[in-house]
Amino acid sequence: MAEMFSAGIFGFIAVGFLFYVWSIGWAYQDAKQRGKPPLAVALMVMFGAWPMGLIIWVALRPGRRRPPFNLEDFRRH
Known part of the structure; x- marks a missing residue:
């Protein structure tokens, strides 16, 4: 019984750690896609009392960056 409990705790911690690493990469x-310094944001998520750093980034992130050109300009009509 204690072995199952230990395995469950280990699994829970492992899944939490994988989510932590995934959230830093995300x-x-x-x-990077939004034109902000990606390393600074990743460090904020990593060291910002996770998950608070991730929540702060999601709440304050800017809108997506627009492409430097419009694809409609290059399509034939």
């Missing part, structure tokens, strides 16, 4: 890529 924040890095999201910041």
